[in-house]
Amino acid sequence: MAILKIARMGHPVLLQRAEPVADPTAPEIRRLVADMMQTMEDAPGAGLAAPQVHVPLRLFVFRVRPERTTGDALDRTIGDTAVINPTLELLGEDVRPRWEGCLSIPGLRAAVPRHWRVRYRGVDTNGEPVGGEVSGFHAGVVQHEYDHLDGILYPMRMTDFSRFGFTEELTRAGAL
Helix, strand or coil: CCCCCCCCCCCHHHHCCCECCCCCCCHHHHHHHHHHHHHHHHCCCCEEEHHHHCCCECEEEEEECHHHCCCCCCCCCEEEEEEEEEEEEEEEEEEEEEEEEECCEEEEEEEEEEEEEEEEEEECCCCCEEEEEEEHHHHHHHHHHHHHHCCCCHHHHCCCHHHEEEHHHHHHCCCC
8 A cells, every 4th residue: 555645735636526436346445445545544634535636536535533533323434445436415404613724735724614414325445335314523523524526625615714723723723
């Protein structure tokens, strides 16, 4: 496995709509997913979309560790997961600010309005279905990574720029 170079804010691949994956079980897709998992682990991050590693394909990897969950019944922990050719459905009217960062925008964090509950579907590298209805952190990370597939970076979703800043300063001020 290899650590991949992460595209930084301003790179054109981050602002374009990604293309569907023709064959989710293809060896090159399996390699890409394995390399993305290693890169996510090394970063460390909670998720990583293919456009972030200069590959304009509709797939992302993510995980939800127990310490990140909110206690909501649908905010489930999940190990390293690949979601290829995902769909996303926003559920309900409950939208809450969620502190987010991004490997493509290092050193910054912001409170981003996200739907509390979503339903997502896709397939893994075996062509098996993945997804379901989730909430909380799990829902937020899926929305964040899905946005990358449509060329959307989290600052584009912000409504209150007073809650955007350098991670170090926000931590020092007690905001995080």
